[in-house]
Amino acid sequence: MNPPRNWLPYWLTAPGVLMALAFVALPLVITLSLSLYPFLPGGGVGDQMTIANFADVARDEYFHVIFARTFAMAILVTLLCILIGVPEAYVLSRLSARWRTVSIVIVLGPMLISVVVRTLGWAVLLGNEGVINKLLLGSGLVNEPVKMMFTFTGVVVALVHVLVPFMVLAVWASLQKLDATTEQAAQSLGAGLTTVMRRIVFPQVIPGVLSGGLIVFALAASAFATPSIIGGRRLKVVPTTIYDEFLGNLNWPLGAALAVVLVVIVLVVSMGMNRFVERRYKQVFQ
């Protein structure tokens, strides 16, 4: 049977497609090309194509430090999110229906609250006069305030808070496919909690951990608000550097080049991780 071409789906999707082409695809292409033109002092853009912006990024020690910091931060945040997000998703899946609803609101609800508000909360907690330092000083554990605002550690803690719900969601989704009888079988054969977790539960949720990890990694590497507020001026990461190049130095071509390099590294690392994990845990992906 070969009916005449049905044009209806094209008409139905056309308005959205045109909007996405005009306001996502076209601007991205323009930005990619912008990175290939020279910056003229005073904020202009030259018209001779060049790779000078990329050469600047590749050669300058200053940018190396920023890229290294950004990706060290993203990897650490991803690992911590796996470390606490996987067990939390497991607990959620085992709670009774009523407690689960309450817990879901608490664990996933913050995703709906502005990241500025959540980061502000951490600024209040982490400051030298903040609650954590007051508690530490009061308990006599430390003699002077521990510096946490404007530090790498502070940014990592706040980013984990902002991003861990994504990990919990992804793992929870794959836990729902898990057959509870496999755990019971292991337990009846004498396996303890850690063995069940390590040998039975964890391998089965690897696809969820992978997809959650990829989301967290990409979002952590491109996070702006949290590193900017908690990290401050001196602890720069790539997104805050792009912001400074665009709105501070008005060097749009260099900012565009930084953005291109950021996206390429995130893509390459994500694809590499994807392939590595799928090969390493082949059986659970079948």
Add this chain to the structure above:
Amino acid sequence: MNRTPRLLLAFHGLFVVFMLAPLVMVALVSFTDKGYIAMPFDGASWRWYAAILKNDDFIDAFWRSVGLGVMAATLATLLAVPAGMAIAWHRFPGREVVLGLLLSPLMVPHVVLGIALLRFLTHIGASGTMWGLTAAHTVLVLPYVLRLVVAAATGFDRNVAQAAESLGASAWTVFRRIELPLILPGVAGGWLIAFINSFDELTMSIFVASAGTQTLPVKMYNHIANTIDPLLASVSTVLIVLTLVLMLVLDRFYGLDRVLAGKP
């Protein structure tokens, strides 16, 4: 099912404290009567809530963000409903490409979208305009509506629509009387989640918004860059309470876990 081990419950308790601590802290410090953020403090007052009402900048930015969120969510819904039905019910060449393109704002970092739109809107002479910001937010939140519409439409028995057609209903009648009512929970849930995402968006807006079109998150960010004072805490607390109310609404007619997970 056996009981959850103590150790895991203790971990769960710590996790809940970790998730709530910064939000609770913001709410607590907003009730100080001092001119600076301190915890613990002696006198509790509504001083910083009264201060919001006197601060026209924050009030203006709040209403601007509400208007922007409503416009962007509505436009995104108008685009996503037909597209979502086509994607859920038709197999056509290029379907995957269309879906990928419409969902692409989820994959591109907001900072990259921000500079791309700043460059593009400057190019067409629309930088700093409200309609440029609205268009940007519309494409940004479209994926959230689309996912829920596709999910709602996929779980829908097409025989009902065919039955109506065979009884002589026009395509428009089938859509209005049968299809739309059946996918309405998905559409409404999608609209709300799109509104929330537009309302909260900072990173892209900070590039696209000008001094005259500052949204509330941009206004708050610029304020934080200068000083962190109790006024920010009281504004944040209002936002937390409003979000809680929206969450309850969302949970009522769609189910919070379904919306957050983007699943049918």
